[in-house]
Amino acid sequence: MPRPIRAAISASALAHNLAVARRHAGAAKIWAVIKANAYGHGLERAARALAAADGFAVLDFQEAARLRVAGIDKPVLMLEGVFKPLDVPLLHKYALTPVIHSAAQVDMLRTVEPGGPIDIYLKLNSGMNRLGFTLENLGASYQALRENPRVKSITLMTHFADADGATGVKAQLEWFGEMTKSFPHRRSLANSAALLRFPEAHGEWVRPGIMLYGCSPFADRPAETFDLKPAMTLTSEIIATQHLQPGERVGYGFSYEAVGELDIGIVACGYADGYPRHAPVGTPVLVNGQRTRIVGRVSMDMIMVDLSGIPAAGIGTPVTLWGEGLSADEVGAAAGTLSYELLCALAPRVPVAEVA
Numbered sequence: 001m002p003r004p005i006r007a008a009i010s011a012s013a014l015a016h017n018l019a020v021a022r023r024h025a026g027a028a029k030i031w032a033v034i035k036a037n038a039y040g041h042g043l044e045r046a047a048r049a050l051a052a053a054d055g056f057a058v059l060d061f062q063e064a065a066r067l068r069v070a071g072i073d074k075p076v077l078m079l080e081g082v083f084k085p086l087d088v089p090l091l092h093k094y095a096l097t098p099v100i101h102s103a104a105q106v107d108m109l110r111t112v113e114p115g116g117p118i119d120i121y122l123k124l125n126s127g128m129n130r131l132g133f134t135l136e137n138l139g140a141s142y143q144a145l146r147e148n149p150r151v152k153s154i155t156l157m158t159h160f161a162d163a164d165g166a167t168g169v170k171a172q173l174e175w176f177g178e179m180t181k182s183f184p185h186r187r188s189l190a191n192s193a194a195l196l197r198f199p200e201a202h203g204e205w206v207r208p209g210i211m212l213y214g215c216s217p218f219a220d221r222p223a224e225t226f227d228l229k230p231a232m233t234l235t236s237e238i239i240a241t242q243h244l245q246p247g248e249r250v251g252y253g254f255s256y257e258a259v260g261e262l263d264i265g266i267v268a269c270g271y272a273d274g275y276p277r278h279a280p281v282g283t284p285v286l287v288n289g290q291r292t293r294i295v296g297r298v299s300m301d302m303i304m305v306d307l308s309g310i311p312a313a314g315i316g317t318p319v320t321l322w323g324e325g326l327s328a329d330e331v332g333a334a335a336g337t338l339s340y341e342l343l344c345a346l347a348p349r350v351p352v353a354e355v356a
Helices: 011-025 035-039 043-049 061-069 085-093 103-111 135-147 170-179 192-197 328-334 339-344
Strands: 006-010 029-033 055-058 076-078 096-100 118-123 151-157 186-188 232-244 262-267 284-287 290-295 303-306 318-322 352-355
Touching: 006 011, 011 029, 011 043, 011 192, 035 043, 035 339, 043 061, 055 061, 061 076, 061 085, 085 096, 085 103, 096 103, 103 135, 118 135, 135 151, 135 170, 262 318, 284 303, 284 328, 318 328, 328 339
Parallel strands: 006 352, 029 055, 055 076, 076 096, 096 118, 118 151, 151 186
Antiparallel strands: 006 232, 232 262, 232 318, 262 303, 284 290, 284 318, 290 303
């Protein structure tokens, strides 16, 4: 028999969350961000469930090719554009829209024949200082793209650094407006946080990511307050139990010591499955639907959970690590990380099943 750990991906939850994004987007079109194997949910599976999106945003050409092989014919946005000249012919072959963020990429489009006209996104650095053109180096590249007969259309984009935080988007939005005031092109600005929080920053295309998977981009706003539903539920079972006496310790490094008699359950899930190794004592789990906590250090294949107040728990009792009934946002916060990391870290060895 296989280990009892498994992930269930809800197609209906993905579709529901896209509908929530659509309500907030208004007239703007939606790029459903499905990079990183759709945040661990499965690229093709997510694309099917999110079929009502106007297009899909991915990171690399392997993901883009997989979509085309799967019969997905919606527009596909390449979020980091081309990486080398050999990538350029793939743009027309697979009908891809690259994000152009450097002069080197502009030169690739000028010197390598893509095989036909292409649409592009021009990324501006409005303050985040990762990718994108600044006011100082924008002019020449923009003009080169305008003069390139292979470039069919240009859409302007930027990325917000703190749409989920105290700074918000005001300064970046103003700077972007100043940089592009003479450019008569469509705009794509909003990630999940800006989509939910700043309607003035939507532009013509929005790019929701984490909200599509049922998690909140905000530390202080649970996903359910936005009517979002978890798309991934990670479950396992108790495979053994131990009864501890006061003073007995648990796991590697003896990092937890029982202060009284304590029953614990050993759960088939560890950091090799994608559970965060640094999750501390107290990180929440559900045992048979009842809330409890992990104790001791996360192992490669196992975690230990407190069975106090759950007397019926034993070998075979179901455990929810995150998802339905226990938000990945909360588990991530307890572990000092984000739900994004939990979802993306789901290990290939964990069986995944699609549910309605």
